[in-house]
Amino acid sequence: MLEPGDIYFREGESSPRLAYIKEGLIRSYHVNEKGMETTVLLRWEEQIVASYDSILMQRPSRFTYHALEKTTLLEVNYDLIQQLLETKPEFEKARYHFVLDMLAQSLERIESFVLLTPEERYLQLIKDKPDLLQRVSDKHLATLLGITPVSLSRIRKRIAGKHPR
Amino acid sequence: MLEPGDIYFREGESSPRLAYIKEGLIRSYHVNEKGMETTVLLRWEEQIVASYDSILMQRPSRFTYHALEKTTLLEVNYDLIQQLLETKPEFEKARYHFVLDMLAQSLERIESFVLLTPEERYLQLIKDKPDLLQRVSDKHLATLLGITPVSLSRIRKRIAGKHPR
DNA sequence: GAGCGGCGTTAACAAAAGATAATTAACGCG
DNA sequence: CGCGTTAATTATCTTTTGTTAACGCCGCTC
Numbered sequence: 001m002l003e004p005g006d007i008y009f010r011e012g013e014s015s016p017r018l019a020y021i022k023e024g025l026i027r028s029y030h031v032n033e034k035g036m037e038t039t040v041l042l043r044w045e046e047q048i049v050a051s052y053d054s055i056l057m058q059r060p061s062r063f064t065y066h067a068l069e070k071t072t073l074l075e076v077n078y079d080l081i082q083q084l085l086e087t088k089p090e091f092e093k094a095r096y097h098f099v100l101d102m103l104a105q106s107l108e109r110i111e112s113f114v115l116l117t118p119e120e121r122y123l124q125l126i127k128d129k130p131d132l133l134q135r136v137s138d139k140h141l142a143t144l145l146g147i148t149p150v151s152l153s154r155i156r157k158r159i160a161g162k163h164p165r
Numbered sequence: 166m167l168e169p170g171d172i173y174f175r176e177g178e179s180s181p182r183l184a185y186i187k188e189g190l191i192r193s194y195h196v197n198e199k200g201m202e203t204t205v206l207l208r209w210e211e212q213i214v215a216s217y218d219s220i221l222m223q224r225p226s227r228f229t230y231h232a233l234e235k236t237t238l239l240e241v242n243y244d245l246i247q248q249l250l251e252t253k254p255e256f257e258k259a260r261y262h263f264v265l266d267m268l269a270q271s272l273e274r275i276e277s278f279v280l281l282t283p284e285e286r287y288l289q290l291i292k293d294k295p296d297l298l299q300r301v302s303d304k305h306l307a308t309l310l311g312i313t314p315v316s317l318s319r320i321r322k323r324i325a326g327k328h329p330r
Numbered sequence: 331g332a333g334c335g336g337c338g339t340t341a342a343c344a345a346a347a348g349a350t351a352a353t354t355a356a357c358g359c360g
Numbered sequence: 361c362g363c364g365t366t367a368a369t370t371a372t373c374t375t376t377t378g379t380t381a382a383c384g385c386c387g388c389t390c
Contacts (some may be wrong), residue, residue: 009351030280038280040276043315052269055271056268056269089254092254092257092258092261096260096261099268100221103264104217104221106275109272110275114308114309115195115197115203115204115205117376118376119376126229133331135374137337143279146379148377148378148379149337149338149339150339150340150378151377153339154340156339157339157340280348283346302367303368304367304368313347313348314368314369315347315348315368315369316348318368318370319346319347319369320346321368321369322369
């Protein structure tokens with residue numbers, strides 16, 4: 001159970017935590033040398049959240065994960081899952097499914113960077129997950145799209161001009 | 166076995182083919198309405214190549230996959246793998262490992278789009294996989310990085326100015 | 331209700347990238 | 361050897377984005 005602003009996973013940490021998000025929204029971000037924050041990932045209800053640095057790469061997390069909303073998590077220890085799988089191989093399929101699902105999402109996001117302009121990327125985002133507009137501030141969305149908040153504001157204006165209400 | 170230029174998987178196709186690349190290089194690309202080609206993915210020796218549209222999303226591939234070099238493939242039918250797993254669950258781990266590995270690579274690539282400038286992205290690419298410079302034309306690399314060939318040429322020039330050999 | 335901080339917008343300028351076209355170099359082929 | 365093709369570079373111009381700073385708005389706190 002997290003309140004808005006609570007940190008789930010801190011940069012530099014290295015522990016095999018993993019959780020299913022029952023309700024709420026987690027944001028993963030990175031802070032560069034100049035102190036600028038960049039949103040790297042958003043994870044919401046019915047998704048899995050974990051530090052992939054820790055779990056996939058066996059290294060300390062380069063990102064901090066914190067809640068943007070009141071968030072309910074079902075937390076499990078990844079090492080326990082591994083052990084569980086030794087005895088109950090039937091869970092293997094579920095684990096595989098989750099990873100496959102996340103891979104599919106990741107590949108779609110890569111495509112959006114390669115094939116679309118920032119403006120198209122924004123339009124796709126609000127089409128795919130319109131509630132994010134209400135739930136996440138523009139500056140977080142902007143960096144998630146790989147642009148600056150100022151640029152996102154201009155894009156919004158351009159779009160408004162094209163589709164007058 | 167593929168010769169340079171040979172197509173492994175055609176856009177619109179939908180079959181559960183999957184192959185381990187023993188040697189060589191496969192490029193996946195997309196052609197937009199204006200006839201412009203964009204490189205979406207490169208896969209090389211010791212990696213797995215498959216149409217993720219077909220395998221992950223159960224839909225026709227939006228991309229064409231073709232060999233850039235003489236390429237040796239060990240091809241398997243994905244449906245056969247699924248059946249094999251029914252009887253030999255010990256392969257499950259291997260399959261999971263491959264997907265996890267590809268997920269890790271995908272997440273790294275997403276990061277590079279969110280956190281790096283095109284120039285930094287290019288520098289990272291030639292650092293991580295320098296032989297690609299010899300093996301893949303600049304225009305293919307450019308679109309892989311999400312920029313145009315003209316822009317990549319300018320980036321190269323900028324870099325040369327900064328590090329006069 | 332005055333002060334404060336964060337956010338989105340806007341402005342002004344600089345830097346980078348896109349679009350298009352011309353030039354050059356390299357290569358294969360008849 | 362000349363021809364055609366393609367890739368990379370360069371030039372020019374336009375568009376977009378980044379950067380920095382200012383402004384107004386809103387919610388919060390004291």
